[in-house]
Amino acid sequence: MELVICQRSVDLEQVSQLILSDLGATLQILRQAGRENSMDGYLERVEDCIAELGLEGCLEAMAKCPIARGPLFTSVYSAWERARETAFIARFVAEKLALNVSAEDAYLVGLAHGIGNLPKILEWGLISQIGDDSDLAGLRIVEAWHLPHCIAEYFLGRMAGKSQTQWTMIVDCALELLEGRPSAWLRDESISLPFTPSERYPHAASQRPA
Numbered sequence: 001m002e003l004v005i006c007q008r009s010v011d012l013e014q015v016s017q018l019i020l021s022d023l024g025a026t027l028q029i030l031r032q033a034g035r036e037n038s039m040d041g042y043l044e045r046v047e048d049c050i051a052e053l054g055l056e057g058c059l060e061a062m063a064k065c066p067i068a069r070g071p072l073f074t075s076v077y078s079a080w081e082r083a084r085e086t087a088f089i090a091r092f093v094a095e096k097l098a099l100n101v102s103a104e105d106a107y108l109v110g111l112a113h114g115i116g117n118l119p120k121i122l123e124w125g126l127i128s129q130i131g132d133d134s135d136l137a138g139l140r141i142v143e144a145w146h147l148p149h150c151i152a153e154y155f156l157g158r159m160a161g162k163s164q165t166q167w168t169m170i171v172d173c174a175l176e177l178l179e180g181r182p183s184a185w186l187r188d189e190s191i192s193l194p195f196t197p198s199e200r201y202p203h204a205a206s207q208r209p210a
Helices: 012-020 023-036 046-062 073-096 103-112 115-121 134-145 149-160 166-178 184-188
Strands: none
Touching: 012 023, 012 046, 012 103, 023 046, 023 073, 023 103, 023 134, 073 103, 073 115, 073 166, 103 149, 103 166, 115 134, 134 149, 149 166
């Protein structure tokens, strides 16, 4: 990130994709931008957050809670990697099914679908308040950090638990494809990945958690 912003001409899309390749970086920037912009409404796109915070502000946000190598690193890296791969496939599913949603929103929902597990992974004190309900924890994090509405809608759908929403369907499809066990419905729709996330996005697969 520092190398990118030191260039004479900075490509906003390149910076955005770099941030979106890392769950920690994405959450920190969305959280900081949401905090600063909470009175004017949520910012829905990472590009808007970058414009709001500036490149230096983004770097500061990303540096607030670095994950150093230690007892937590393996579980954190595994969660980050799974989030990134789910995001890539969620975007693919949204495009393949021609759903009436933004492919980039599908990516963001896929990336954030497991944030309800962060209290346990990062050993936050919040665990005592929400128990083992990761969906409730995810919704509480969305509300506290002013994350985009598409992520809030995903967790609200999970909490309702009565019928699938477009977001829960996309994530469920992505997880089935990621695990290599597509349901009969997915097989009927002839959805199969023509690539693995690491093959399609080699630059992102080599990134480490922020």
